[in-house]
Amino acid sequence: MSITQQYFLDAYRARQLGEPAPPAPGVNDWQVVREWRDEREFRAVVAGRPAHGPMRLALGRWLHRRQRSTC
Template sequence: MNAMHQHMIDTYRATQHGTRIPPQPGRHDWQAARELTSQALTRPRPPRPPGRLRTALRRLAGRPPTTP
């Protein structure tokens, strides 16, 4: 079953129950992507771990330590 089949089933159920019909698949994809991008840009980043902890985590991940 693809997205269009699921939309047809959801539309049928919505009309039977008297609720709103869902939007068509792919209709608001650009708007959703734009909102996610803007949220990611405005969300504050978590603080970086201190130097020694960061070095240990990089070593465990198999990456070479960086020099500051």
């Protein structure tokens, strides 16, 4: 049975029981990836390793802005 067939079966059963339908497959995939990346970056910073990627860019922009405003 494929994931799509399982989803339709679960949605049918939920409708028969008057319950809300389950989320469609793949709806929350990007949210899960973002949360996993954030958790990995957080653990790296807590372990004393430098931040990389979007976190490092955001920190750099914030620090640069603070230095410019104090001049």
